[in-house]
Amino acid sequence: MLPSTYRDLLRTPGAAAFFLTAAVGRVGIAMTSLGIVWLVHGRTGSYALAGLVAGGFAVAEAVAGPQLGRLIDRYGQGRVLPPVLAAHAASVLALLVLVAEGRPGWLMAAAGAAAGASIPQLGALSAARWSALLRDGRAAELPSGFALESLANGLAYLAGPVLVSAVGAGGRPEVGSVLAAGLVVGGGLALAAQRRTAPPPAVTGPRTARSKASAAVGPRAGRSLVRPGFVVLAGLNLAIGVFFGAMQVSVAAFAVEHGVPGAAAPLYAASSCGGLLTGWLYGLRRWRAAPRVQLVVGTAALALGCVPLLVAGSLPGMGVSVALTGMAVPPILVVATVLTEATVHRHVLTQAFTWLNSASAAGSAVAAAASGQAVDAFGAHGGIAIAAAATTAMAALAAAGSRTFGPPAAKRGGGFGSSAPKRGGNFGRSGGV
Template identity: 70%
Template sequence: MSTAPYRTLLRTPGAAAFFLTATVGRVGIAMTGLGIVWLVHARTGSYATAGSVTGGFAVAEALVGPQLARLTDRFGQTRVLPPTLLAHAAAVAALLALIAGGRPIALMALGGALAGATVPQLGALSAARWVALLRDERPAGLPSAFALESLANALGFLAGPALVSALGASGHPALGTGLAAALVVAGGGALAAQRRTAPPPSPYGAAERSRAGRSLLRPGFVVLAGLNLAIGGYFGAVQVSVTAFAVEHHAAAAAAPVFAVSNCAGLAAGWLYGLRRWRTAPGTQLAVATAGLALGSLLLLSAGSPTALGAVSVLTGAAVPPVLVLLSVLAQAAVHRAVVTQGFTWLNSAGAAGSAGAAAVSGRVVDGFGAHGGFAVAAAATTAMAVLAVAGLRAVRGPATAGRGL
């Protein structure tokens, strides 16, 4: 299959520059949460404390991220990003000082929350730039653009955690957290400097912005938020369950290869999906893709060895990228152009909430019923997702022109 769709997109003036700089920043974002775990545990010896600080980071990111996106839609990326990046750098420096000084858990958790509240949503900002470049004149290119975004995200979460874990294991956890912040600031700063491709600030008054914001409450977008919540639940449950499965089979080291195989299958599937111009409506594609992911998740329950689990993980890993791409395609069509960044960020927050909740639930289930109980949580999440995708098919098809005007 020809790679012409990707080459054409990246030859769009300014596209390769903003895509690559946002990708660099996303590697740093992927490092940050795990870097905090390594750092806090190294200083305190407590995973419970590390979890509290990381939890503060995650909750603040999920709650404050959409508010930063709201400001970005109103005032523009080039005005909002620089102070956000400065605040993030200061927050990470404060967090490092609190941890190094052995401050109380509450203060360290507050430092984690400040770091999470100021982390820029570079994936949403990059996606918003693709929408601004393509939605009016080349809408057929959006699925390929979002496939590139999915690839960048997958690469970030392959490279970032591996890098910060290597630094943590070698006795340099603070370096991992500092490097993560440096990558976020460097990538975000370079993105802010690229004014040509930045979506223009909202030209609307308060009343018009309020009406535009109501597109975030339309049934189609609410369905998409629910779907992101469900796929986040899948991610959270699988992370816990695969690790528990490997330990149960006295092969703890097998967890890393299983995750790697799944991620590599996802990279290949995302790449191939973006190469093709699909004629089937995105809503219909989403229903099929979520059904495939649900089927693969059910097969996880039948795995009897790490090898079998790895084979099934190829199927589930390959099913994820098309789902993520289609959710982005439908999201940009479901909301008004004045709140595109908010739309993407709210969906990210829904996914993060689903992941955190499912990780907590599956941890308790694994303690009581073993790893297969955790896989049952993942299967329940993806089954609910498939049912919601089919039931909400009309809703997600309906707002196809919602972003065109007020």
């Protein structure tokens, strides 16, 4: 066990402040999409319209997120976040007004899409700060920092939906959307104000020699994402999104098939709690195996863990199985983030993290539709088969692409982001997570 614990890591000057403010904002992000469903359905009575608006939000978030990440890498968190957050607040306000006045559904969908396009990925921004903060001789601590990010994300997606559902069920769905936006904007502005721990932007100013050199680096940095290692990581996140989306539908269907629809919530909780536990424990230890080896082992363990899911015939059996697969996920996400930081150019790190989030979201959306059809045709185990196939593909991709992970030229020989995995052993440096 490391003598330096999470507590010591958070005692690093500036670390606790940016981590906690981003964590608060992330709860708001976890509330927003479900809050839109409660808001639109509560005022219109239509689940179809609620799904349309929430879908517009999700698609816009996935498409625009990497572009916001690119702007932030280029100009800095402090300059980009305030106008983006102002646009998000205005979009949520517009949606509230449109819903309250009963305006046409296409206008609501447009406002939802605007809210999605302007919501920043605070988890990616926080992860980029860990990379900047621990770049000088502390690369071995990055997995612990990214494990904290994974824990914050898991807790946000446990607490956020519960909170917004409680408010929506109480008859005031608009309060949930306002609260979500308030947490996002408040956490984001607090993060933007902490300039000391922010990664340096690629462009620092128009009149200095340094800024001209940085501007020249910018286009090359943008192309550096098209690297075999990053493509493999994006594919892994797409596959894990398929796993999440298929399991979300299949677990609910399994509970319904066994005559206990209410059992779906405890099954989801078993998976989430198992993941929180392993994520916490994983970050406390310094692992001797190289990150790419850990990725191969972790994805293989997840694929094998899906075998009991395919034959589970009772609710207790399913509970144990989903807990085991849930425990395998956080280490995979942390290692994938470690490899991302080590593989891509430092000037596109935030963009890289947001692309991985978008890949996961795309996989989840596609799998939700496909697994729904599989469940209708073959029962809950039909949807589970899609999840199992995704994990098998993930393990194969991790094994085949393990040698593609390596530092770009900007990271060879030191400097920001020089925490690439060293030969012989320990971590070099985490999603989205």
